[in-house]
Amino acid sequence: MVTIPFLKNNLLSIDIGFRNIKIVEVEVNRNKEIFIKNFGIASTPKGSIKNGAIQDVRAVTNEISKVLKEIGVKTKNAKIVMSGTNIISRVFLVENIPGENLDNTVRMTISQSMPIDLDAHKIDYKVLKEIKDDGVPKVKVFVTAVLKNIIKSYIDILVELGLKPISVDIPANSAAKFFNRDIITTESDTWFKRNKYSKLDQSTLAVIDFGSETTIVNILKDRVLEFNKVILKGSSNIDEAIAESNHVKLDEAERLKKIQGLTPLDLSFDEEQVKIHNSIKGVINEIVRQIFQCFEFYEKRCFGDKVGKVYIIGGGSQLKGLTSYLESVLQVPVYHVGLLSIAGIRINEGLDSDRLNYLINSVGITLS
Known part of the structure; x- marks a missing residue:
């Protein structure tokens, strides 16, 4: 043997x-x-x-x-x-002309639609699917461009x-x-959300990476990446907002953020805690506003479907109460995912x- x-x-x-x-x-x-x-x-x-x-x-x-x-x-x-x-990504519909080189067609589309120097950038693209637009055969391509330097x-x-x-x-x-892999969630959490959101098509999902300086929105259709956008706000902006409203240093503001999070307010909260809550909520609401814009852009300009499920990752995703708050405003199931999930x-x-x-x-x- x-x-x-x-x-x-x-x-x-x-x-x-x-x-x-x-x-x-x-x-x-x-x-x-x-x-x-x-x-x-x-x-x-x-x-x-x-x-x-x-x-x-x-x-x-x-x-x-x-x-x-x-x-x-x-x-x-x-x-x-x-x-x-500094990573640029776009989704284009490119006419699928028999006998034409698709590389040339994509580069021509990029040169006409993206304000970049093609020679200075590394250009990658992948074909997402073939469709017909007003009877004309086209391919949907996802393009990324990064400066070579x-x-x-x-x-x-x-x-x-x-x-x-x-x-x-x-x-x-x-x-x-x-996120091509199976994601492990608690059985009770999965059962509850499956029943509450049973009418949603969850084949389109968003993976939102909450970082320190940025929040990255990725949208996948049938587990294939079709949209990517960097929002220039992250958890450090929350620290700055708390520091300004409560007149404390940034390291103290970060500590207060971790302790309180987005915990719902009740009558026992004092004035300082209310200020902390409002500071956190103000930054998160601005991020959520831009997340909504990403979802809308994906649907209307990238020929995508409605997002039916959200996974959140990254250090900033550990903010107390963030998962339930996002679920309440986005009106889709939201799961916090760690590496062991x-x-x-x-x-x-x-x-x-x-x-x-x-x-x-x-x-x-x-x-x-």
């Missing part, structure tokens, strides 16, 4: 955000199951990222190098996630660290890879599971 070895691929992934750098070492087997061997989180040096590009490669590599030594990483094959503020700044990080660059990816692709993930014993919710993007890019 011949024994076939259980193939494993060791990878290091690095997710560089505005506030934190997340580093995770994983084993991915041939069944796409992921074993998290180790991870570390470091603070992103202030001023080292501007408009998505790494401005101070040395400062960033120094922080990453410290973490790699602390957690004892030996893997050299590395993938990296870039910040999302921004991509290079991330590759420079890996090279400076002596790692072997495998890929530079965007947060939207990471989320899309994960996703099928096929195992972790090394002894790792801090509470911090794993920050790793979805960094782990997601390890999938092919």
Whole structure:
């Protein structure tokens, strides 16, 4: 009897955000199951990222190098996630002309519809589906464009660290890879929401990544990414609002935010707590307003369907009361998803599971 070895691929992934750098070492087997061997989180040096590009490669590599030594990483094959503020994405309907090269047709559409220098950008697109628009055969394509010099700044990080660059990816692709998998929710939560929202078509879902400086809205149809938008507001804006209204420092404002969250007010709340609540709600409402705009744009301009379900991820998604508040205003089922809510993930014993919710993007890019 011949024994076939259980193939494993060791990878290091690095997710560089505005506030934190997340580093995770994983084993991915041939069944796409992921074993998290180790991870570390470091603070992103202030001023080292501007408009998505790494401005101070040395400062960033120094922080990453410290973490790699602390957690004892030996893997050299590395993938990296870039910040999302300078990633342009669009959905287009392109006429499907027999005999014409689709690449040329897409590039022509981009040159006419997107105000970018094609030579300066790395352009990727994927065909979502073929449709007929007023009887004319067309293809629906999802286009992403990133400045080549921004991509290079991330590759420079890996090279400076002596790692072997495998890929530079965007947060939207990471989320899309994960949400191709089964999502594990509590049985009671699933039963309640399934009954309450039984009339909704949930084949179109949104994955909303609440970060420190940004909130990223991804929309997937039948688990295929069809829309991505970066909202330039995040949890740090809540800290600033609390600090201003309550006349406290930012670190104290962050502490108050974590304690109170979006807990509904009652008669026992004092004036300070009311101010905190109103500050949090004001920022969240502005983010929600822009989320609604994304949903509307996707339906009307991207030829999409109504969003029937929402998953929230990221550090900011852990705000108390956020899930129930979003559900009440969006009127769709909302699920808070951590790393261990996703099928096929195992972790090394002894790792801090509470911090794993920050790793979805960094782990997601390890999938092919």
